[in-house]
Amino acid sequence: MFRTDYRLEIKKRDWLLVVRLFGEIDHHSAVYMREELDKLILKERPRRLVLDLSCIEFMDSAGLGLLMGRLRLMHDIGGVMALTRPNERIMKILRLAGMERFMEIDGEGAKGDR
Amino acid sequence: MDMKAEKRFRDEINQMELVLPAISVNEGMARAAVAAFCAQLSPDTTELADIKCAVSEAVTNCIVHAYKHKKGNFYITVSLYSDKTVRIAILDKGCGIPDVRRAREPLFTTDSAGERSGMGFTVMENFMDRLTVTSRAGKGTLVVLTKRLGRLATEE
Numbered sequence A: 001m002f003r004t005d006y007r008l009e010i011k012k013r014d015w016l017l018v019v020r021l022f023g024e025i026d027h028h029s030a031v032y033m034r035e036e037l038d039k040l041i042l043k044e045r046p047r048r049l050v051l052d053l054s055c056i057e058f059m060d061s062a063g064l065g066l067l068m069g070r071l072r073l074m075h076d077i078g079g080v081m082a083l084t085r086p087n088e089r090i091m092k093i094l095r096l097a098g099m100e101r102f103m104e105i106d107g108e109g110a111k112g113d114r
Numbered sequence B: 001m002d003m004k005a006e007k008r009f010r011d012e013i014n015q016m017e018l019v020l021p022a023i024s025v026n027e028g029m030a031r032a033a034v035a036a037f038c039a040q041l042s043p044d045t046t047e048l049a050d051i052k053c054a055v056s057e058a059v060t061n062c063i064v065h066a067y068k069h070k071k072g073n074f075y076i077t078v079s080l081y082s083d084k085t086v087r088i089a090i091l092d093k094g095c096g097i098p099d100v101r102r103a104r105e106p107l108f109t110t111d112s113a114g115e116r117s118g119m120g121f122t123v124m125e126n127f128m129d130r131l132t133v134t135s136r137a138g139k140g141t142l143v144v145l146t147k148r149l150g151r152l153a154t155e156e
């Protein structure tokens, strides 16, 4: 019984990469998502990465680690990262960690990029 | 745990025990099973989501910290009480926590290489009413989460 209930959907436009995440983010799935996202980031080297969280059904603190890690990688390659459309549940945990201080969440850019 | 705290929930109406191997695929399994059992107390969707998240944190800690991805079991006991209180005890027989107070601080983690956020205990504390952590180095850790359901509806 190995869960594979997560999936990425990718949209690319010039320097912009939008990735919609599907499924549940916990420590189990974060390990795989991290690998896939990093491969993608290093291949595309976008200037701006937007993670669309609208289809995430569950996220615990492993998700915070996943998001911070990708933010760090984006900074390393000279880019920026934003989050878009987190639901209320996800916003609750993002706020608890003060994530809005580190990345744009559903800001102007993220909205226009949809 | 102190007797006084235990006495408050006099009538236990149901109990479930789970023993699961400390492998990461069981994180989803454990939180889903606990949520299904708690559904008897008709929690609202926010309460249920809070419980799932807190359980996921405690279980992940057993897997990544207590047993450090080595073999071992974790034990979950869920008790439901007549005043709509849920009590969830998560026990491991892993390495234990040398300084619980420090471990509970936001952002504290002993595993930064593994991209942990150090926010697990903070999530448990914020999403439940009460969190107690009892640990002995080399013996293991007991995490007890309690939440009284339906409070917003009845008290406001």
Ligand SMILES: Nc1ncnc2c1ncn2[C@@H]1O[C@H](COP(=O)(O)OP(=O)(O)O)[C@@H](O)[C@H]1O
Pocket: A061, B057, B061, B062, B065, B066, B067, B092, B094, B095, B096, B097, B103, B104, B108, B109, B110, B111, B116, B117, B118, B119, B120, B121, B122, B141
């Ligand atoms: N069951 C456990 N057994 C041993 N150590 C633990 C356990 N739970 C938590 N810890 C310790 O407490 C720290 C903080 O835990 P937590 O707040 O969940 O953050 P994180 O899991 O992201 O490190 C962990 O890094 C670990 O050192």
Ligand SMILES: [Mg+2]
Pocket: A061, B057, B060, B061, B116, B119, B120, B121
């Ligand atoms: Mg943790």
